[in-house]
Every structure is written in structure tokens, then in C-alpha cells.
Amino acid sequence: MFAKWPSARMRALSVAASSILAAPAVRAQETVPVPMPEIVVQGQSQKQPAAKKSVSKPAKTAAAKSQITKTNAPKTPPPLSDGSSVPLSAIDGYVAKESFAATKTNTPLIEVPQSISTVTRKQIEDRAPQNLSDAIQYVPGIRTNLSGYDPRFDTFNIRGFDATYTGIYRDGLRQMSSGFGQFRTEPYGLDSITILRGPTASLYGSSNAGGIVDMYTKRPTETPFRELEVQIGNYDRYQGNFDFSGPTTLGDNVLYRFTGLVRDSDTELMGTPDDRLYLAPAVTFKFDPDTKLTVLGEYMDATTGANTAWYNDYSSGHAHRTNIWSGDPNFQLFDQTQERIGYEFEHRFNDIFTFRQKARYSHLSSTGRYIDIVDEIEPNVWSRANGIVLSDVNNFVADNQLEARFSTGPLKHVVLTGVDVAYVWYKEGEGYGEPIEDGGIVPPLINYNYGQTRIPAPAIQTVTHQDQILTGTYLQDQIKLDRWVLTLGGRHDWVTTDTNTDGDDLKQSDADWTGRAGLTYLFDSGFAPYIAYGTGFVANSGTDFITGKPFNASKSESKEVGFKYFVPGYNASISSAVFDIQQTDGVQDQCADINGVTQCGSVQTGVLRSRGFEIEGTTTLDNGLSLLASYSYVDMRIEDNANGNEGNVLSSIPFNTASFWGDYTLRSGPAAGLGFGLGVRYIGSSFGNDENTFKNAGHTLFDMESHYDLARLDPTLRGARLQLNINNIADKRVDVCSSDYCYLDQGRTVIGSLRYRW
Numbered sequence: 001m002f003a004k005w006p007s008a009r010m011r012a013l014s015v016a017a018s019s020i021l022a023a024p025a026v027r028a029q030e031t032v033p034v035p036m037p038e039i040v041v042q043g044q045s046q047k048q049p050a051a052k053k054s055v056s057k058p059a060k061t062a063a064a065k066s067q068i069t070k071t072n073a074p075k076t077p078p079p080l081s082d083g084s085s086v087p088l089s090a091i092d093g094y095v096a097k098e099s100f101a102a103t104k105t106n107t108p109l110i111e112v113p114q115s116i117s118t119v120t121r122k123q124i125e126d127r128a129p130q131n132l133s134d135a136i137q138y139v140p141g142i143r144t145n146l147s148g149y150d151p152r153f154d155t156f157n158i159r160g161f162d163a164t165y166t167g168i169y170r171d172g173l174r175q176m177s178s179g180f181g182q183f184r185t186e187p188y189g190l191d192s193i194t195i196l197r198g199p200t201a202s203l204y205g206s207s208n209a210g211g212i213v214d215m216y217t218k219r220p221t222e223t224p225f226r227e228l229e230v231q232i233g234n235y236d237r238y239q240g241n242f243d244f245s246g247p248t249t250l251g252d253n254v255l256y257r258f259t260g261l262v263r264d265s266d267t268e269l270m271g272t273p274d275d276r277l278y279l280a281p282a283v284t285f286k287f288d289p290d291t292k293l294t295v296l297g298e299y300m301d302a303t304t305g306a307n308t309a310w311y312n313d314y315s316s317g318h319a320h321r322t323n324i325w326s327g328d329p330n331f332q333l334f335d336q337t338q339e340r341i342g343y344e345f346e347h348r349f350n351d352i353f354t355f356r357q358k359a360r361y362s363h364l365s366s367t368g369r370y371i372d373i374v375d376e377i378e379p380n381v382w383s384r385a386n387g388i389v390l391s392d393v394n395n396f397v398a399d400n401q402l403e404a405r406f407s408t409g410p411l412k413h414v415v416l417t418g419v420d421v422a423y424v425w426y427k428e429g430e431g432y433g434e435p436i437e438d439g440g441i442v443p444p445l446i447n448y449n450y451g452q453t454r455i456p457a458p459a460i461q462t463v464t465h466q467d468q469i470l471t472g473t474y475l476q477d478q479i480k481l482d483r484w485v486l487t488l489g490g491r492h493d494w495v496t497t498d499t500n501t502d503g504d505d506l507k508q509s510d511a512d513w514t515g516r517a518g519l520t521y522l523f524d525s526g527f528a529p530y531i532a533y534g535t536g537f538v539a540n541s542g543t544d545f546i547t548g549k550p551f552n553a554s555k556s557e558s559k560e561v562g563f564k565y566f567v568p569g570y571n572a573s574i575s576s577a578v579f580d581i582q583q584t585d586g587v588q589d590q591c592a593d594i595n596g597v598t599q600c601g602s603v604q605t606g607v608l609r610s611r612g613f614e615i616e617g618t619t620t621l622d623n624g625l626s627l628l629a630s631y632s633y634v635d636m637r638i639e640d641n642a643n644g645n646e647g648n649v650l651s652s653i654p655f656n657t658a659s660f661w662g663d664y665t666l667r668s669g670p671a672a673g674l675g676f677g678l679g680v681r682y683i684g685s686s687f688g689n690d691e692n693t694f695k696n697a698g699h700t701l702f703d704m705e706s707h708y709d710l711a712r713l714d715p716t717l718r719g720a721r722l723q724l725n726i727n728n729i730a731d732k733r734v735d736v737c738s739s740d741y742c743y744l745d746q747g748r749t750v751i752g753s754l755r756y757r758w
Contacts, residue, residue, distance in 0.1 A: 172358060196213075209610075270451075340361065
């Protein structure tokens with residue numbers, strides 16, 4: 001749909017636009033003693049009074065990692081709140097011990113046969129990420145900022161597979177996006193982020209082959225908690241945050257939380273703001289010890305620019321980014337509002353059965369206006385084209401679960417069965433303006449006269465409506481015999497998609513079985529090796545822009561061997577995995593010469609295969625030291641492809657990535673209360689196109705933070721904290737080339753904050 005101009009004049013715009021305008025499913029707390037506790041009846045832990053939940057010694061003594069306790073001046077909120085299905089003891093500092101996302105049951109991570117990472121609330125507070133990509137960039141197996149610096153969207157892959165559209169979940173429910181209509185994430189509103197690597201379709205249905213990211217929203221707390229924060233940063237960044245929680249005036253059985261922020265900011269790109277208003281109310285009703293209902297809401301209004309690209313020169317035979325920015329402050333705009341309202345209901349019938357239901361309605365509307373340079377028609381004169389995209393996305397998702405915990409002889413079972421449904425209806429209107437030189441409406445850029453020429457908006461020319469319904473039923477059994485844990489799961493999905501583009505209707509239906517099996521052995525030492533096998537699928541909507549045939553569903557198969565080790569006597573863990581994932585009929589964006597004109601769109605690539613290794617370690621110790629470190633090796637190959645790239649490495653996927661982050665707070669001496677952190681991110685070299693004719697250079701980036709507890713100066717300042725975060729300290733600007741188009745990664749960011757909690 002983007003090929004209306006000759007290839008030499010519109011390749012840059014068509015590649016950049018097609019990479020954004022993809023269709024919705026197109027892209028392909030406290031220490032647990034060792035040995036780990038056995039699977040127990042869910043209701044047993046729920047009967048414990050909240051006041052008797054233990055709090056670790058580090059939580060009582062360290063401001064940087066303390067949990068909410070029954071004190072008059074709490075230092076930090078609980079990382080997982082009382083309205084959740086996950087125990088308060090599941091996270092301690094940087095170390096997670098349990099996961100609800102991995103099995104949809106409260107299961108110790110050591111018993112789950114899957115590679116899992118958790119970005120805890122303490123990590124989020126220490127690193128102060130400004131978006132989801134920032135929050136997960138230290139996680140092994142993840143590559144963020146695939147399109148360079150882009151404040152519009154969170155783009156990333158997991159184990160080499162693009163997860164932008166099919167790998168993002170919120171509170172265990174899929175967060176469905178489409179084209180320009182991608183839901184945005186505010187990290188300040190999250191308690192934690194769980195990354196599940198490998199196919200997860202046996203529980204979550206149609207999803208990314210490399211894994212998913214599940215974000216956990218802040219919940220109401222039983223203990224009153226109040227926080228105010230102001231932030232100031234480079235590029236005239238001003239932000240104010242607030243977070244209030246506790247019982248309401250109706251009593252201890254009705255809890256509330258209200259979180260929000262307002263931001264006014266420029267960015268490193270001319271005429272590109274990063275403004276935001278975020279409001280997130282939540283209420284928990286505890287009807288009785290066995291029944292509770294949590295209602296979660298959100299409103300966000302965000303404004304930025306719609307073009308983050310730079311003009312690419314192809315005279316060398318492949319893409320080369322120039323220093324000529326493609327945007328213009330007189331035209332570009334990306335404004336988005338989004339709302340969501342949902343609930344989580346849980347009722348425990350007895351010591352065996354527990355029922356849970358989650359549901360959410362979400363809506364977003366966005367307006368994107370972008371402009372791009374076509375070609376240099378004479379010295380310092382560039383012809384330009386522009387576009388406008390109006391998106392409206394509505395979706396409803398629900399998940400019904402029945403959990404049973406029981407024994408059959410020596411076998412202990414945790415059985416989960418469920419039915420979930422997702423419905424998305426989506427509308428997008430697109431219009432394109434050609435250069436004046438070609439009889440269009442867009443004036444040229446002359447001598448870099450950005451912002452000095454009126455640029456008219458094109459009329460809407462193409463309108464796409466799409467409805468998609470996904471329904472799935474699943475069954476899982478976690479069987480424990482002595483030290484052995486066998487995890488079995490199966491699921492069947494039905495997907496129907498109806499796409500109408502300018503009156504042309506395309507109906508598609510897919511159905512598939514997926515499953516997984518994993519076996520774990522628990523040693524007394526805290527070491528747990530595992531082996532796992534799983535299958536997955538993604539229902540693709542749309543047609544191949546070269547052949548015109550409707551897309552088949554992409555299917556995947558995964559084999560994984562790994563281990564988890566929770567160090568006895570320490571709040572520390574190490575995990576590692578070796579994996580082999582093969583995906584058939586994956587969908588990727590691509591450009592091709594058709595009848596002498598370069599056209600760009602989505603095609604089914606045949607077979608992709610990702611093989612690799614990853615290792616991660618995390619710890620938070622009593623002495624004020626928190627560390628995380630990881631390394632990943634990913635060999636992402638095109639095994640079968642109609643375009644002659646068999647055996648090549650998929651573009652922008654580095655073989656090697658590594659990261660380290662450490663935070664240390666002094667506990668005694670004249671500098672007590674002072675803390676500092678240092679981060680290192682290494683991204684190895686990768687290919688800039690699927691033909692493997694040129695490379696992205698490997699590079700290393702450094703981040704840092706420092707903080708100070710002002711109560712050390714004056715006890716009346718208890719709860720006040722100063723913090724400074726600097727990302728990319730050296731301001732290293734790196735080119736990121738993918739699918740033969742090159743972007744520029746983000747430069748240095750500086751954010752200072754003053755926070756007060758009481």
C-alpha cells in the first residue's frame with residue numbers, strides 16, 4: 001500500500017512506514033528456605049492474617065528494599081500488594097521467588113520448567129525507566145529499541161522473535177494492538193514485569209514464539225501509603241508523580257490505590273515532545289477471607305512526534321543513515337489517548353477449589369502525522385512526502401480459571417482449567433501526500449528550513465476495519481512426587497478474523513492445538529535442573545503483499561534444557577537455559593521489486609530458527625548491595641525463505657548481548673544513606689539486512705544512578721530521597737539498521753528526582 005513512487009525516491013518512506021503499520025497479529029519476595037516448599041492448598045496461605053505476614057530483616061533495615069510494614073513511616077510500598085494473587089513474600093529486592101504468570105498459579109519459580117525473569121519494583125525504582133523498553137533492557141534474551149530512539153512505541157524481540165504485537169500482556173491478559181494503535185505502558189504504574197521465554201501458547205493462546213512480557217499493575221495495599229515525587233531532566237523534562245494507597249473510610253475491607261503522573265518534556269528530536277498524563281485508580285473489595293474483587297482503571301493521554309526516522313542513502317547498495325532528519329515540527333504529531341477498565345475476582349470454595357475471573361475492556365485512539373524525505377533533487381533540496389494515520393482500537397479480554405489442589409496417593413496435583421476469550425475491533429484510516437515535484441502537495445526541504453514551510457495534510461485514502469475473535473480452552477496439571485515436578489499442559493484455540501479494506505472483505509479462520517511438557521528435579525542444595533518441550537502458534541491476519549494469499553497461522557516448536565539455583569542462606573538466584581525454537585510460516589516486513597517499483601509490506605518468510613544460551617543472576621543482600629547480571633547468545637537464522645536468504649542471520653539480531661547492574665547503599669559511617677549504582681549494556685554486532693551484506697557495529701553503553709536518604713541529615717526528613725539517573729553516560733549515538741533501513745539510537749538522558757513518602 002506504500003508503493004506509489006519509484007524505488008529510488010520512496011524506498012525510505014515505504015520501509016519506515018511498513019515497519020510501523022503492521023496488522024495486529026502479524027508480527028511474527030522474601031527468601032524461601034531450601035529445599036523449596038511443597039505445593040500446598042491455596043486456601044491455607046489465604047487464611048493467614050495480613051498482620052502476621054513475615055517481613056525479612058533486609059526489608060526492615062534498608063530503605064532501598066524495605067516493604068510496607070505496620071509502622072508510622074513506611075519507606076517503600078509493598079512490591080506486590082494485598083489485592084493480588086501472589087503472596088507478599090514472592091519478591092525481595094531484585095530477587096523473585098514465585099510467579100503467577102508462568103503457570104497462572106502461585107508456584108515457586110524453582111518448580112517451573114521455563115526460563116523466566118522478573119523486573120521487580122526495586123529494579124524499576126533504582127533504574128527509573130521511562131517506558132517498557134527501558135524497563136526490560138537488562139533482561140537476557142531481549143533486544144529493545146529495534147527502530148532506534150522511538151518515544152511512540154515499545155518495540156523489542158525475545159530470543160530473536162518480534163514481540164511488539166503478539167508478546168505484551170497486562171495482568172495475565174493479552175494487550176492487543178494493531179498498526180499505529182499500540183497501547184503504551186507507564187512503568188510508574190507497575191509493581192513488576194515478568195518475562196516468560198519460549199512459546200507460552202499452552203496457557204496464553206496465540207502469542208509470540210520467543211515468549212511474552214506480562215506487566216503487573218499496582219494494587220491497593222492494606223497499609224496506608226503515600227508518595228509524591230518531582231522529576232527534572234534534560235530536554236526540559238518536568239514531571240510530577242503521586243501514589244496513594246490504603247484502607248478507605250468504609251473500613252479495612254475496602255482498599256484503594258490512586259497512581260498518576262503529569263509530564264511536560266521535549267526530546268532529542270526537533271519538535272518532538274514527550275508529554276503525558278497518566279491516572280490509574282484501583283479498588284479492592286474483600287467480602288470475606290475467601291472472596292475478593294479488585295477493579296483496575298487507567299487513563300493516559302500522550303503526545304509526541306510521529307516521525308523518528310533519518311534520511312537513508314542507498315548509493316552504496318545498502319542503507320546508510322545520513323544526518324538529515326526526515327521529520328518537520330510544522331507537521332509531525334502523534335497524539336494518543338487510551339483507557340482501560342477491568343476487574344479480577346477470586347473465590348476460594350474450600351481447601352481444594354479456587355475460582356478466578358479476569359476481564360478488561362481497553363480503548364485507544366491515535367492520530368499520527370508523519371513526513372519523510374524522498375530524495376535529494378538538487379544540492380540542499382530534498383523532495384518530501386507525508387502521511388496521516390487515524391487509529392481506533394477497542395478490545396475486550398476475559399479469562400476464567402478453576403484451580404484444584406489435591407493428592408492422589410503420593411502424587412500432589414495443582415490442576416488448572418480455563419476458558420478465555422479476546423475480541424478486538426479496529427479501524428484505521430490512512431492518507432498519503434506525494435511530493436510537489438510529482439504533482440502532490442508536500443513542499444521540499446530547502447537548506448534545512450525545518451518548521452518554516454506550511455505542510456498540508458493529505459486526505460484519507462484507505463480505510464481498514466478489522467474484527468478478530470480469539471477463544472481458547474486449556475488444561476494444566478503440575479504433578480509433584482517427592483523431588484520430581486512434572487508440568488503438563490494443553491490448549492485448543494479458535495481464531496476468526498474479518499478484515500475489510502476499502503470494501504474488499506477478507507475472512508480468515510484458524511484453529512490449533514498447543515501444549516507443553518516439562519520435568520524438574522529439586523535438589524536439597526537449591527539446585528533444580530529441568531527439561532521442557534512446547535509448541536505455539538500465532539494467528540496472522542492479512543495477505544502476503546507479493547502473492548496476495550491470506551496468511552497461514554505461524555507455528556512454533558521449542559526444546560529447552562536449563563536450571564535454576566536459589567543459593568541457600570542468601571537472597572540470590574542463578575538461572576540458565578539452552579534453547580532451540582523453530583517457527584514455520586512466520587510473518588516479517590519486507591521490500592521487493594515488483595514490476596520495476598519497490599514495494600514494501602508483509603510476507604511469510606517460511607522457517608525461522610532461534611538457537612542459543614542465556615544465563616542470569618540476581619541478588620539483594622543485607623549489606624545494601626543489589627546486583628543483576630546476564631548474558632545471552634542468540635543464533636537467529638532464516639532456514640527457508642522464498643527470497644533466497646536461506647542460512648542467513650535475521651537482521652538486527654546480535655549473537656551476543658550482556659548486561660550488568662549494581663546498586664549499593666552505605667549503611668554506616670559519615671556517608672550512611674548514600675547509594676550509587678552502575679549499569680553496563682553490551683550489544684554485539686548484527687546484520688543490517690537479511691541479505692547479510694553489511695553489519696551494525698557492536699557497542700557498550702554505561703548507565704549510572706545515585707541516591708541519598710535525606711533523613712540522615714535531619715530525622716524530620718524521614719521518607720525524603722534524592723536520586724539522579726543517567727542513561728548512556730558517554731552520549732554514544734549508535735546506528736541501528738534493520739531490514740535495510742537505519743535508525744539512530746537514543747543519546748544521553750539525565751533525570752533528577754526528589755521523592756517523599758509517608
